[in-house]
Amino acid sequence: MIRYPNGKTFQPNKTVSSQNSQKRTHSYSNRGMTLEDDLNETNKYYLANQIAVIHKKPTPVQIVNVHYPKRSAAVIKEAYFKQSSTTDYNGIYKGRYIDFEAKETKNKTAFPLQNFHDHQIEHMKQVVRQDGICFVIISAFGKVYFLEADKLFVFWERKENNGRKSIRKDELEDASFPISLGYSPRIDYISIIEQLYFSQEQ
Amino acid sequence: MIRYPNGKTFQPNKTVSSQNSQKRTHSYSNRGMTLEDDLNETNKYYLANQIAVIHKKPTPVQIVNVHYPKRSAAVIKEAYFKQSSTTDYNGIYKGRYIDFEAKETKNKTAFPLQNFHDHQIEHMKQVVRQDGICFVIISAFGKVYFLEADKLFVFWERKENNGRKSIRKDELEDASFPISLGYSPRIDYISIIEQLYFSQEQ
Numbered sequence: 001m002i003r004y005p006n007g008k009t010f011q012p013n014k015t016v017s018s019q020n021s022q023k024r025t026h027s028y029s030n031r032g033m034t035l036e037d038d039l040n041e042t043n044k045y046y047l048a049n050q051i052a053v054i055h056k057k058p059t060p061v062q063i064v065n066v067h068y069p070k071r072s073a074a075v076i077k078e079a080y081f082k083q084s085s086t087t088d089y090n091g092i093y094k095g096r097y098i099d100f101e102a103k104e105t106k107n108k109t110a111f112p113l114q115n116f117h118d119h120q121i122e123h124m125k126q127v128v129r130q131d132g133i134c135f136v137i138i139s140a141f142g143k144v145y146f147l148e149a150d151k152l153f154v155f156w157e158r159k160e161n162n163g164r165k166s167i168r169k170d171e172l173e174d175a176s177f178p179i180s181l182g183y184s185p186r187i188d189y190i191s192i193i194e195q196l197y198f199s200q201e202q
Numbered sequence: 203m204i205r206y207p208n209g210k211t212f213q214p215n216k217t218v219s220s221q222n223s224q225k226r227t228h229s230y231s232n233r234g235m236t237l238e239d240d241l242n243e244t245n246k247y248y249l250a251n252q253i254a255v256i257h258k259k260p261t262p263v264q265i266v267n268v269h270y271p272k273r274s275a276a277v278i279k280e281a282y283f284k285q286s287s288t289t290d291y292n293g294i295y296k297g298r299y300i301d302f303e304a305k306e307t308k309n310k311t312a313f314p315l316q317n318f319h320d321h322q323i324e325h326m327k328q329v330v331r332q333d334g335i336c337f338v339i340i341s342a343f344g345k346v347y348f349l350e351a352d353k354l355f356v357f358w359e360r361k362e363n364n365g366r367k368s369i370r371k372d373e374l375e376d377a378s379f380p381i382s383l384g385y386s387p388r389i390d391y392i393s394i395i396e397q398l399y400f401s402q403e404q
Binding site for chain 2: 053079091092132
């Protein structure tokens with residue numbers, strides 16, 4: 001069975017529940033939501049509160065065949081998933097360009113680098129060269145981590161030089177910042193950006 | 203017949219010609235290329251020369267039905283075009299967030315504002331509030347214009363207040379900057395951004 005790049009099979013018309021008003025626990029284990037759902041809710045919160053404008057890019061699709069029925073909407077009858085040449089999320093916070101990718105793993109001991117492909121790493125390097133704020137959000141080991149692109153590149157180079165093909169749990173803990181999880185916003189990654197790039201103490 | 207938001211019907215697998223090595227004329231009339239083709243080539247040039255990292259977002263598609271054949275790629279069997287909630291292009295230049303929409307008209311006397319929808323204008327206002335560099339590239343009257351979002355909003359407000367539903371040619375000429383057209387880059391909009399936002403003389 002062919003799957004999405006994130007390993008999930010396709011589920012049509014998934015609706016994000018906004019009914020749940022209970023305080024959420026601070027663990028990512030055994031929850032019904034995906035990282036993507038939570039990031040979408042987080043970005044909606046940032047947008048509604050004029051904190052930041054960050055959107056997930058649409059899934060790239062190669063369209064091959066479209067029907068144009070009379071008096072109703074065009075129907076795409078044949079199309080294929082394409083590999084993206086960029087990361088999934090980008091936007092703006094306080095004038096600065098923000099660019100990131102989000103990844104999940106169920107692996108208990110390490111984060112596999114095969115979650116990224118060459119094009120994404122190359123894109124992140126281009127963004128860093130243009131002085132963008134570039135990072136990855138990793139959901140692993142029941143937590144959510146903010147890993148700056150420069151740190152990711154070090155692990156990527158090790159892999160390219162025939163080293164480990166993953167980031168060990170303790171390495172990730174050392175290299176990254178934990179993102180606090182809450183109800184609203186759910187994954188407050190902007191607070192990390194504020195501390196790292198905008199705080200007077202830096 | 204249902205068409206793309208830009209009024210064109212769908213054409214599968216269109217290939218951008220890169221064979222044409224002739225110097226291009228500086229008129230947009232009677233050419234085989236679309237504005238989108240030229241902007242894609244321009245963005246490739248900026249990327250290859252490490253000038254800027256700007257990408258067109260994928261066309262948003264609502265996927266309804268996917269087949270997973272054995273030993274071959276997943277096939278999307280039913281999907282629909284969705285209206286985008288943002289502009290088509292964004293990225294980074296010298297650390298600043300860049301966001302724009304590109305529009306063409308064949309109208310000889312005015313640029314119709316129905317080329318934009320409310321969501322796009324709202325998105326542009328959010329970007330401007332976050333101090334992003336936001337504008338539209340308009341191909342009209344045989345030229346290509348760079349119109350800052352703030353200027354567009356003035357014409358949009360006039361329409362909302364039951365005024366003209368278009369920008370007259372002379373109004374557009376006054377409010378915008380002409381973009382010089384060339385072979386490589388084809389539509390050098392970054393040079394306008396450089397003058398407007400990065401020049402020492404401002």
